[in-house]
Amino acid sequence: MEAVTFGVLGPVTAERAGAHLALKGPRHRAVLARLVLARRLVVPLDRLVHDLWDEPPPRAVGAVRTFVGDLRRALEPGRPPRTPARLLVTEGPGYALRAAPDAVDAWRFEAAVAEADRLPAAQAPERLRAALLQWRGPAYADFAEAEWARGERSRLTELRLRAVERRAEILVDAGRAAEAVPDLDAHLTEHPWREEAWRLLALALYRTGRQADALAVLRRARDLLAAHLGIDPGPRLRRLEARVLAQDPDLDPPGEPAEAAARLWARATEAYDRAVAAGAHARLESTVGLLRGLAVTGGAGLEAAREQRLAAVAAAEETGDAELTARVIGAYDVPANWTRGDDPELARRIVAAAERTRAALPHDTTADAARCRLLATVALESRGVRSPRGPRAAHEAERIARRLDDPALLAFALNGAFMQSCTTAGLAPRRDAIGAELVALATRHGLVNHLVLGHLVRLQARAALADLTTADEHAAAVDRLAQRHERPLAGVFTAWYRALRHALTGSPYDRTEAAYRSAAARLEGAGMPGLERGLLPLALLGLRLSRGRPADVDPRADWGPYRPWAEPFALLADGRAAEARTALRSLAEPPPDLLYEALCCAEAALALELGDRAVLERTYDRLLPAAGEIAGAGSGLLTFGPVGTWLAAIRRTLDA
Numbered sequence: 001m002e003a004v005t006f007g008v009l010g011p012v013t014a015e016r017a018g019a020h021l022a023l024k025g026p027r028h029r030a031v032l033a034r035l036v037l038a039r040r041l042v043v044p045l046d047r048l049v050h051d052l053w054d055e056p057p058p059r060a061v062g063a064v065r066t067f068v069g070d071l072r073r074a075l076e077p078g079r080p081p082r083t084p085a086r087l088l089v090t091e092g093p094g095y096a097l098r099a100a101p102d103a104v105d106a107w108r109f110e111a112a113v114a115e116a117d118r119l120p121a122a123q124a125p126e127r128l129r130a131a132l133l134q135w136r137g138p139a140y141a142d143f144a145e146a147e148w149a150r151g152e153r154s155r156l157t158e159l160r161l162r163a164v165e166r167r168a169e170i171l172v173d174a175g176r177a178a179e180a181v182p183d184l185d186a187h188l189t190e191h192p193w194r195e196e197a198w199r200l201l202a203l204a205l206y207r208t209g210r211q212a213d214a215l216a217v218l219r220r221a222r223d224l225l226a227a228h229l230g231i232d233p234g235p236r237l238r239r240l241e242a243r244v245l246a247q248d249p250d251l252d253p254p255g256e257p258a259e260a261a262a263r264l265w266a267r268a269t270e271a272y273d274r275a276v277a278a279g280a281h282a283r284l285e286s287t288v289g290l291l292r293g294l295a296v297t298g299g300a301g302l303e304a305a306r307e308q309r310l311a312a313v314a315a316a317e318e319t320g321d322a323e324l325t326a327r328v329i330g331a332y333d334v335p336a337n338w339t340r341g342d343d344p345e346l347a348r349r350i351v352a353a354a355e356r357t358r359a360a361l362p363h364d365t366t367a368d369a370a371r372c373r374l375l376a377t378v379a380l381e382s383r384g385v386r387s388p389r390g391p392r393a394a395h396e397a398e399r400i401a402r403r404l405d406d407p408a409l410l411a412f413a414l415n416g417a418f419m420q421s422c423t424t425a426g427l428a429p430r431r432d433a434i435g436a437e438l439v440a441l442a443t444r445h446g447l448v449n450h451l452v453l454g455h456l457v458r459l460q461a462r463a464a465l466a467d468l469t470t471a472d473e474h475a476a477a478v479d480r481l482a483q484r485h486e487r488p489l490a491g492v493f494t495a496w497y498r499a500l501r502h503a504l505t506g507s508p509y510d511r512t513e514a515a516y517r518s519a520a521a522r523l524e525g526a527g528m529p530g531l532e533r534g535l536l537p538l539a540l541l542g543l544r545l546s547r548g549r550p551a552d553v554d555p556r557a558d559w560g561p562y563r564p565w566a567e568p569f570a571l572l573a574d575g576r577a578a579e580a581r582t583a584l585r586s587l588a589e590p591p592p593d594l595l596y597e598a599l600c601c602a603e604a605a606l607a608l609e610l611g612d613r614a615v616l617e618r619t620y621d622r623l624l625p626a627a628g629e630i631a632g633a634g635s636g637l638l639t640f641g642p643v644g645t646w647l648a649a650i651r652r653t654l655d656a
Helices: 026-036 045-052 060-075 105-116 124-132 147-173 177-190 195-207 211-229 235-245 257-269 271-275 281-296 299-318 321-332 344-360 365-381 389-404 409-419 428-445 450-465 468-485 488-504 510-521 536-544 559-575 577-585 594-608 613-626 641-655
Strands: 003-009 013-016 087-093 094-096
Touching: 003 105, 013 389, 026 045, 026 060, 026 094, 026 147, 045 094, 060 087, 105 124, 105 147, 124 147, 147 177, 147 195, 147 257, 147 271, 177 195, 177 559, 195 211, 195 235, 211 235, 211 299, 211 468, 211 594, 211 613, 299 321, 299 344, 321 344, 321 365, 365 389, 365 409, 389 409, 409 428, 428 450, 450 488, 468 488, 468 577, 488 510, 488 536, 536 594, 559 577, 577 594, 577 613, 594 613, 594 641, 613 641
Parallel strands: none
Antiparallel strands: 003 013, 087 094
């Protein structure tokens, strides 16, 4: 018969061959947990009684004996009657659990941590990662209030926290600092008083070329300790801050900068090969952390992250481990503020993988965080797709994140909610509320990437609502954060906003066109084809129409996804009105993205020229909820002018 294994790093469990054993009630589990805690030593019967009840009932001794009998039947179901038990034994005045040294997850965890200290630096992080994955929740989670468990819970928790920090330290010292950052971020979210973790995170950021982020982390630690504990940082943190400010060469990563960059790139581009190697479950998760770091750099880093992301997901699915796959998919929580995807086929495949994985997760609350990340991924990757699935996934992810009260999880879910907030016209106030919550949440919890996102979302929403004063403030905040934390992609959006501002404030046509062309030049090589393709000709079309000029569409330009709205203008200019009308009437409803109102106004302009009442009626109904907004300005990039102006022109034609 297969050996029984026991779990105390989370709720107390007993398993045989991967199947949970029925342990009956909470006092049965308490007896088992108390015996595991004794580490094969005898626990006297009177001690068990004392630990199980504050005020023992009259028949407490008999009840404990009944619990032990029930446990024995669960642990050794094939034992013949009246033969001595071999696992839960009676000895002297009490009982002992004679579990094998590797039969309890806590004992295996301790052994693995000790072993990691003896391994070479290249192998120790993997051993520690595998050890940490054994944790399913707080130690002895069922007995958080039990006096007998308190000391052991504290000891195991401290050992786990030190293992996280020791693993990060080894990675940083070995020139693999980028791999340490995601786990340290998560670690500090849960345990903000760990000064050693703050030190390691700052050092890891510095060694990946993020000096500004390193200083921001050190100052955040100082502010946190002062505000909540009334103390200054310890000497190691103070010394590190001074050395970062002095750009101490001893802080540089091992090897020359070019060598470090080459190593980083190699780890990204070879993600799949590493992931499918034997024992590479932990590497899969660190690979996604690396890809996430590359993505926020934009350009080639963003392209490489996209290329390798699906390979990592596929490798995770091949393991057959749904919880691992959920972590790999959900770890790529790169903030996004453009509601049209860069690679629709990749997005479709990621959504399919997320849905498969979600269906395979356990149907209990232990998997809620993973489920939330998968749902947020579905919402994000379904951007610009007209389907009820995206909004439903966004709503459910947000509901779970709020219940779990996890700031990073809520930020991810709110990003998904933002992506699904363009299903109809007139939703700028909803997006503004999402942006405001993101800014507040990210400020409180030091979530830099989502802080940038929140300001960009508010910039877009306030522009749509014609509040340029507030939009300007958010643009300035984005620029400050982008410079401080080296987020080059953010500057692309603020450059476009300033071109949009020229259009909104009536700057001369030539000056506004030049600003648009300058902003478009910044998109070259930014790694965002979903934003870049067709954006400049669409912006110039909006500029001409909002200034009362002819459309003047060049059919040879790269209109990208907006070509269906451009071609009828070209046909009309060529004197082919009937074909233009047919093309106009065959247009699908604009996709649910930030340019929804802009494309509706393009249709309105065509229908007004053609006198097409049917199209005017449908366009009027679509635009009416946005009557007080600026068409297209919700993108933060371009405009077709006030929606109210277009509605008035349509109404005049329909009433004529």
